[in-house]
Amino acid sequence: MCPVLGHLDGRFESADAEAEHRIAVLYQEFGGPLLRHVRKSTGNDLQWAEDVVQETIVRAWRNSARLQWEPSLIWAWLLTVARRIVIDGRRRKSVRPQEVEPPEVDMMSVPDGSERALSAMVVADALRSLSEEHREVIEQTYLRDRTISEAAEILGIPPGTVKSRLYYGIRALRELLRDKGVAG
Structure with a gap:
């Protein structure tokens, strides 16, 4: 068992405090490795990878009461959720046209004949x-x-x-x- 996650069996004042503590420990323990893994999936796009890791941790926080806090199970769950977020992101990008900045009015040429x-x-x-x-x-x-x-x-x-x-x-x-x- 992971030394950091191993002490999570203790009782906390409330379920919310316990969930927040687990998520903090989860991010401390798995945030770096998860970011490195996700960067490969996003084509080395650091900003997108950071967004994916953040969304994965948020989903872990939302589902903290249902998760099994065994390190290998948590790692597998995090990888699965992150992979699904990346796939959803690719799908969104493929159906939505690429956003571009409108040109500045001073830079536009107007054909006048x-x-x-x-x-x-x-x-x-x-x-x-x-x-x-x-x-x-x-x-x-x-x-x-x-x-x-x-x-x-x-x-x-x-x-x-x-x-x-x-x-x-x-x-x-x-x-x-x-x-x-x-x-x-």
Whole structure:
């Protein structure tokens, strides 16, 4: 029999005082080993392990009148209760979404569309700088989303000419945008 728990057979003034004394001795005797055991079960999460040990001791206090105070039986009871608490904790974590801190308002960016509007203005200005032939094929194919054949029919030129003007028009547009510092 455990030397610390062995003297618990003496009578106390009240059942509550006896239970409190038993729990104090129980924590003194088994708290450290139980914490080491539970840390392995919690993935070495010290805070969670301490919470589990505390809850296990509280349950021992609540059930102190029904427990058999034989050290090997108490140890087995503590391990079983702690294991169940860890399992319940894992289940709770798996069904509840992970909590996150809301971002600070000062840190949040609010899209205002100004960047897109500014880019559209720069591209429109660059398009105006192109020759009429290049601008027309870019407008028909990119801005109006027409095929090469459709653009050729609307403009009244062969598809090969549309392709050629489109190639050289896009190349000129890229140069203009690069000069303005928009494209890389």
